[in-house]
Amino acid sequence: MYNVLGNVAASFFQPRIVAGGAAEAAIRERQWVCRCREGDETAMTALISRHRGRLVRTATNLLRDRHEAEDVSQDAFLKAFREIQKLRDDRAFSGYLYRICVRLCMDRLRSRRPEVVEFDSIQPHSGGAVEDRVVVERLLTQLPAELRTTLVLREMEQLSYEEVAEAMHVPVGTVRSRLHTARERFRKLWIEAVAE
Amino acid sequence: MKTRVFGCGKFRRLMYEQGDRELSPREANFLALHREVCRPCERREIEGASALDLLRMGALQPEVRPQYEERVLRKLRVQTARDTWRYWSPALTGAAIAGVAIISAMQMVSRSTTLPVFRPSGQDARLLRMSHQGLPILLLDWDVSSTEASSPSAVRLDP
Numbered sequence: 001m002y003n004v005l006g007n008v009a010a011s012f013f014q015p016r017i018v019a020g021g022a023a024e025a026a027i028r029e030r031q032w033v034c035r036c037r038e039g040d041e042t043a044m045t046a047l048i049s050r051h052r053g054r055l056v057r058t059a060t061n062l063l064r065d066r067h068e069a070e071d072v073s074q075d076a077f078l079k080a081f082r083e084i085q086k087l088r089d090d091r092a093f094s095g096y097l098y099r100i101c102v103r104l105c106m107d108r109l110r111s112r113r114p115e116v117v118e119f120d121s122i123q124p125h126s127g128g129a130v131e132d133r134v135v136v137e138r139l140l141t142q143l144p145a146e147l148r149t150t151l152v153l154r155e156m157e158q159l160s161y162e163e164v165a166e167a168m169h170v171p172v173g174t175v176r177s178r179l180h181t182a183r184e185r186f187r188k189l190w191i192e193a194v195a196e
Numbered sequence: 197m198k199t200r201v202f203g204c205g206k207f208r209r210l211m212y213e214q215g216d217r218e219l220s221p222r223e224a225n226f227l228a229l230h231r232e233v234c235r236p237c238e239r240r241e242i243e244g245a246s247a248l249d250l251l252r253m254g255a256l257q258p259e260v261r262p263q264y265e266e267r268v269l270r271k272l273r274v275q276t277a278r279d280t281w282r283y284w285s286p287a288l289t290g291a292a293i294a295g296v297a298i299i300s301a302m303q304m305v306s307r308s309t310t311l312p313v314f315r316p317s318g319q320d321a322r323l324l325r326m327s328h329q330g331l332p333i334l335l336l337d338w339d340v341s342s343t344e345a346s347s348p349s350a351v352r353l354d355p
Contacts (some may be wrong), residue, residue, distance in 0.1 A: 136254025156255040
């Protein structure tokens, strides 16, 4: 009886605790952003620790190069800290930082030369994780930067349409149409790769 | 009479959107009916799902290298120092140019009081005297190396 009541109580309070934790984290982040404006390096370190994992992961999936991704994520932090005076709302720091990172990644992708991909040497159906990653990497290189970014943010980073739109600074309708085009192209490329 | 029962274009759109949102019963029904009738679309749906599964499996989960924060802060300090220099360098360069100009001007003013004395000697002095007989002759001290060269009177009249 007590166990049942305990479980009910736990299930009732759990969301509140989580929500409270998130709210507390948000308040702490606002304080860090305020202190960053004054050049406090401790606050900067805290913000970097909080956001670095997500930034590096997104940049790696977009660029498919760990070293370049780390460089880009560091550049995103630098740009965000140097232009933090432009940020009007301290609560928006996370989105602001993420947007900078995505934009820097897109700039890098645009500056890359398109590659001619040969699928003779790889076997897409071998099933291994490494082989899958190689195939995905080669297929993604054949997509334009906008389509590739939209696809990666939605499918790999699991962002909603609204979040993708905010990160790429485009309307939601544009995200929807780009996503459809990107998925279709990716499917065709994959079919071609399998057929070869 | 031509009746349009289903559309492959709509199916293609909905086959991807079913992963993004919950389809309405009507849309879900449409997908099911179309799948049963149109084999190419059914195959397309399977291919699309497989391709997207592959894409999701290809996601990377990189580890952040140690001392990431320190490296960012170091870069930030370097950039801040560089920005400070870039901000002040035009003013500093202007000040340096102005300083050099002022020193040069002061040097020129101080040297103008010690002009070399022109004094023709021997033949030149006689020729000058002959050509200006009856008039006071301008006798100039030409010998710059002599001690008189440092004399402030550059020109003097000889009756």
